[in-house]
Amino acid sequence: MNTVGIDAVEIWTGNLRLDLPDTFAPQKGEDPEKYTKGLGLNASSFPDSYEDIVTMAANAAYRLMDRKGLEPEDIGRIDVATESAFDNSKPVSTYVAGCLEQVYGQDFHHANKGERKFACIAGTQSLDDAYNWIKAGRNRGRGALVIATDTALYARGDAGEATQGAGAVAMYITEDPSLVELSTEQGYGSADETDFLKPNQQFPSVDGKRSVQVYLARMREALTDYESVAGDIHPDDIAYVPFHTPFPGMVRKAGLLAYRHVTRDTEIEEELAAEIGRQPRREAFDDEDAYREAVREYMDALKETDRYREWYAETIDPTLTISREVGNWYTGSVHVARASALKHALEDGRDLAGESLYVGSYGSGAQAEIHEETVVEGWEAEIEALNVDAQLADRHDLTWEEYERIHDAHNHDVDSDVEPLTTPEDEFAFDGWGPMGERQYRFVE
Numbered sequence: 001m002n003t004v005g006i007d008a009v010e011i012w013t014g015n016l017r018l019d020l021p022d023t024f025a026p027q028k029g030e031d032p033e034k035y036t037k038g039l040g041l042n043a044s045s046f047p048d049s050y051e052d053i054v055t056m057a058a059n060a061a062y063r064l065m066d067r068k069g070l071e072p073e074d075i076g077r078i079d080v081a082t083e084s085a086f087d088n089s090k091p092v093s094t095y096v097a098g099c100l101e102q103v104y105g106q107d108f109h110h111a112n113k114g115e116r117k118f119a120c121i122a123g124t125q126s127l128d129d130a131y132n133w134i135k136a137g138r139n140r141g142r143g144a145l146v147i148a149t150d151t152a153l154y155a156r157g158d159a160g161e162a163t164q165g166a167g168a169v170a171m172y173i174t175e176d177p178s179l180v181e182l183s184t185e186q187g188y189g190s191a192d193e194t195d196f197l198k199p200n201q202q203f204p205s206v207d208g209k210r211s212v213q214v215y216l217a218r219m220r221e222a223l224t225d226y227e228s229v230a231g232d233i234h235p236d237d238i239a240y241v242p243f244h245t246p247f248p249g250m251v252r253k254a255g256l257l258a259y260r261h262v263t264r265d266t267e268i269e270e271e272l273a274a275e276i277g278r279q280p281r282r283e284a285f286d287d288e289d290a291y292r293e294a295v296r297e298y299m300d301a302l303k304e305t306d307r308y309r310e311w312y313a314e315t316i317d318p319t320l321t322i323s324r325e326v327g328n329w330y331t332g333s334v335h336v337a338r339a340s341a342l343k344h345a346l347e348d349g350r351d352l353a354g355e356s357l358y359v360g361s362y363g364s365g366a367q368a369e370i371h372e373e374t375v376v377e378g379w380e381a382e383i384e385a386l387n388v389d390a391q392l393a394d395r396h397d398l399t400w401e402e403y404e405r406i407h408d409a410h411n412h413d414v415d416s417d418v419e420p421l422t423t424p425e426d427e428f429a430f431d432g433w434g435p436m437g438e439r440q441y442r443f444v445e
């Protein structure tokens with residue numbers, strides 16, 4: 001069987017932008033650097049009042065299909081991953097197909113459609129579904145359209161409000177892909193957790209501080225599980241590590257944890273030992289608390305070393321460039337991180353073909369997954385085609401009053417009729433409600 005992976009990717013951001021240091025921080029009475037340096041975010045993307053998870057998904061998918069010259073008959077599956085769905089029965093993928101049918105004048109009746117839910121990790125799980133479908137030989141030569149789309153809103157005043165975001169990532173999964181091949185090996189860390197959930201409610205109930213610890217614990221398990229099937233990962237073998245990025249500060253913690261793990265028992269640990277000692281080993285401590293304290297001290301020292309700083313700057317920081325400007329896109333977030341890394345490599349003129357990405361996905365509730373992706377020859381053309389910089393620059397900058405209105409416009413419990421702040425052009429837009437309470441859409445030229 002040939003290799004299977006991501007053939008093409010497209011990103012679609014919400015058309016509005018909330019500046020965190022200049023607009024959000026003063027209203028919260030916070031130091032702007034809490035956002036820019038602490039969380040690592042400059043801005044969040046928001047959907048205008050005519051945008052939602054369907055329009056963003058359909059726009060990303062249409063741009064991808066159009067650029068690749070794909071017709072509906074080339075698509076055998078449409079899988080949408082989201083945790084912002086507005087219907088408990090009819091999947092978002094059917095709405096997206098309906099949108100695409102308007103512009104193609106052909107149908108997707110032959111395509112298997114679904115919707116995946118497991119918080120933010122559902123986007124990666126949809127990739128798995130597509131991969132497995134192709135590997136099983138059920139695809140009849142067709143590819144799968146996988147779309148991760150979310151409007152990641154928190155209740156006003158929630159600590160998570162600073163990490164909001166909205167956007168979609170569309171990916172085309174095929175045999176002999178043009179961007180990255182996916183490894184068969186995967187590692188999981190999965191547990192019944194209640195750190196972040198939405199029990200029949202739009203905005204999440206979050207235990208923010210604990211969610212950070214749960215993310216790290218599950219990621220550590222996934223890494224150990226991955227190495228148990230694929231062998232140890234050495235830092236020199238990693239081009240980039242795109243992590244799920246609720247905000248870049250989270251990835252700063254995950255990066256440090258990963259580095260400690262992959263340098264253990266290597267020559268790097270020995271070289272660092274002269275400066276900061278060797279890593280604490282559990283068996284050398286009588287009790288768990290003393291061991292944990294020693295690990296904390298080691299981590300604090302490790303993050304100040306030149307060796308770690310250089311590794312972070314080369315391997316992790318480039319994955320965060322887009323995230324800093326858009327916030328958390330939930331299911332799309334790890335796929336934004338991959339795109340960001342590849343974009344950085346392209347801009348640096350780096351020859352990445354044959355190199356490895358280790359992708360660390362995460363969803364609250366909670367589960368982490370790690371797999372390897374190998375960048376393939378020709379990847380540059382795919383990344384060159386992204387117009388994400390132009391999209392980000394074109395967003396309308398929200399005033400505080402506009403932000404409050406737009407948050408209400410997307411709040412299912414508030415009956416509001418908010419005038420759009422931008423004008424849709426060459427994109428799908430919400431067009432009102434149908435007789436059964438369904439949402440309707442049209443393509444605006």
Ligand code: HMG
Nearest residue numbers: 031033034037038039119120159160208209211246363364
């Ligand atoms: P908070 O309590 O407002 O912020 O909320 P803080 O006080 O913890 O400060 C954040 C960081 O900024 C800290 O850095 C501060 O030190 C620093 P750290 O110590 O952690 O490295 N800071 C400053 N730095 C420079 N100058 C300053 C300054 N002030 C503070 N002046 C919290 C933070 C994460 C709790 C909040 O944003 C939250 O609840 N977010 C939502 C939950 C979340 O994103 N969790 C992440 C893990 S769970 C996940 O990723 C899953 C998720 O995507 C959902 C899904 O899977 O569906 C969320």
